[in-house]
Amino acid sequence: xxxRKFCLAILSSGDATGYEIRKTAQEGHFSxxxxxxxGSIYPSLAKMEQDGLVTWREEVSPGKxxxxxxxxxxxxxxxxxQELSETPVxxxxxxxxxxxxxxSRWVGGEFISKEIDRRIEHLELKIGxxxxxxxxxxxxxxxxxxxxxITTLSASLNYMKMNRSKLERIASERxxxxxxxx
Amino acid sequence: xxxRKFCLAILSSGDATGYEIRKTAQEGHFSxxxxxxxGSIYPSLAKMEQDGLVTWREEVSPGKxxxxxxxxxxxxxxxxxQELSETPVxxxxxxxxxxxxxxSRWVGGEFISKEIDRRIEHLELKIGxxxxxxxxxxxxxxxxxxxxxITTLSASLNYMKMNRSKLERIASERxxxxxxxx
DNA sequence: GCTCACATGTAATAAGTTACATGATTTC
DNA sequence: GAAATCATGTAACTTATTACATGTGAGC
Numbered sequence: 001x002x003x004r005k006f007c008l009a010i011l012s013s014g015d016a017t018g019y020e021i022r023k024t025a026q027e028g029h030f031s032x033x034x035x036x037x038x039g040s041i042y043p044s045l046a047k048m049e050q051d052g053l054v055t056w057r058e059e060v061s062p063g064k065x066x067x068x069x070x071x072x073x074x075x076x077x078x079x080x081x082q083e084l085s086e087t088p089v090x091x092x093x094x095x096x097x098x099x100x101x102x103x104s105r106w107v108g109g110e111f112i113s114k115e116i117d118r119r120i121e122h123l124e125l126k127i128g129x130x131x132x133x134x135x136x137x138x139x140x141x142x143x144x145x146x147x148x149x150i151t152t153l154s155a156s157l158n159y160m161k162m163n164r165s166k167l168e169r170i171a172s173e174r175x176x177x178x179x180x181x182x
Numbered sequence: 183x184x185x186r187k188f189c190l191a192i193l194s195s196g197d198a199t200g201y202e203i204r205k206t207a208q209e210g211h212f213s214x215x216x217x218x219x220x221g222s223i224y225p226s227l228a229k230m231e232q233d234g235l236v237t238w239r240e241e242v243s244p245g246k247x248x249x250x251x252x253x254x255x256x257x258x259x260x261x262x263x264q265e266l267s268e269t270p271v272x273x274x275x276x277x278x279x280x281x282x283x284x285x286s287r288w289v290g291g292e293f294i295s296k297e298i299d300r301r302i303e304h305l306e307l308k309i310g311x312x313x314x315x316x317x318x319x320x321x322x323x324x325x326x327x328x329x330x331x332i333t334t335l336s337a338s339l340n341y342m343k344m345n346r347s348k349l350e351r352i353a354s355e356r357x358x359x360x361x362x363x364x
Numbered sequence: 365g366c367t368c369a370c371a372t373g374t375a376a377t378a379a380g381t382t383a384c385a386t387g388a389t390t391t392c
Numbered sequence: 393g394a395a396a397t398c399a400t401g402t403a404a405c406t407t408a409t410t411a412c413a414t415g416t417g418a419g420c
Contacts, residue, residue, distance in 0.1 A: 002276070003380080009285060019399050033277035040380050042401055065388065065399040084289050088278035088297070090304065094184070095215035096270035098327045103191060105323065107266050115270070122272065140352050141287065145280045148341055155337030159330055170322050185408080201371050222408055224373055247371040247416065 003040040004048060006030070008080035011054060011072035018042050018068065029133055029142055032126075032149050033091075045070055053079050104171035112171040116164045123157040185222040186230060188212070190262035193236060193254035200224050200250065211315055211324055214308075214331050215273075227252055235261050286353035294353040298346045305339040 010021050018041050025036040048054045053076035060066045072080070097119060104112045127150055134146045192203050200223050207218040230236045235258035242248045254262070279301060286294045309332055316328045 002278075005278075005281070009281060012285070012288075017399075018401085033275055033280045035274075035276065035380090037381065038401075039382075039403095043380095046401095067399065080285075081288050084282055084285055085293060087300075088282050091279055092217075092274065092276040093215055094217065094274040096184075096187075097273055098215045098330065099187070099191060100266055100270050101327050101330075102323050103194070103262075103266055106194075106263050111267060118269075141284050141349075144345065144349050144352065145283050147345070148280065148283075148338075151341045152334055152338050156330075156334050159333045163326065163329070167323075167326050170326065199371075200373085217408090219409065220373075221375095221410075225408095228373090249371065 002034075003036045003044045005080070005083050006034055006036055007041060007044055007048065008053065008072060008076055008083070011070055012077060012080050015069050015071045017070065018045055021045075029130070029137075029146050029149070032130070033145075048076065052076075101167060104167060105173060105175045107171065108174045109168050109172035113164075113168055116160060116167070120157065120160050120164075123153055123160070127153050127157065184216075185218045185226045187262070187265050188216055188218055189223060189226055189230065190235065190254060190258055190265070193252055194259060194262050197251050197253045199252065200227055203227075203252075211312070211319075211328050211331070214312070215327075230258065234258075283349060286349060287355060287357045289353065290356045291350050291354035295346075295350055298342060298349070302339065302342050302346075305335055305342070309335050309339065
């Protein structure tokens, strides 16, 4: 249901094609807490059209691929508000990195160091991008969520920087491959 | 593959039944960044037994349901280290709450207020639980990941407390149900 | 007597990912 | 000439969720 909710969200702010919806999911402030690919968006739009939540018109420009421009209907708006009003499920956080950290002794300090570097770089890039988005952002609700993201990611980045050596030390007391745990 | 990796992680620190593995996924510090249910654990264990990554023995106690106690094999250990050594995918964060925040004007200030309360309470409970876990925790790697969690969740909680009124104000400029967006 | 914790598993279903298939235009 | 962007979609596959099915013992 999550792709559907996301499509309705986008369309509630204006018409869009499947392609554009997917771009919104990949770039911009949505990308930080939402995911949607072609394989989920196109079927979802088709389904919603059947259910009367959206309509579409074709736009044919000579020399360009024709686009299906989707619009939300009143039923679609109602369904969206309905979904928003349902008590939302909790946020989902899944971290292969933290599992790696927990078992860092099995892979050794060097590998962990590299992964920490990668993570720090990734966090800095992301925070930088969000700060830039924030500057050009005019919608106060978007600004609020962006600041939320910047705040939490900065806390994460800061923790990584302050405590990386501790984890590297833990990882250095390496467990041999062939050795039994405990 | 994530359930498999998680099962191998648990079994790499000692034998366990499917039931126990699932309990670990629900309670304790794993639960903050991992998810696994019966429906994914039991099939995963069966598959891994076929692949020679785990073995099991039956424990029959009179008057108790018999348990299948799984052990990891050397091949299982190798597979686990292998999976850990592969560059991990990025953390996954999905937030129905932030989507709600973005479109808070559609549901109004009262609903948002309630949801913020719920979220703050939830965060406080979680942070409290993690602090308690930290106190009784002896493994340094577990302590590191717990502190990571406490740090980021505290940043989140703090942001919510400091900026809730801003969001409530945004949400109060309510868009009517029947009104077109933009 | 009821509910909770222990304990195993299956089956139907939902949902999404990845790769495939196609093709024009624009930019390097 | 190659690669990226625009643009639509399908199909095979993987993965996990939810509910079902079954049963015991302990505590209230």
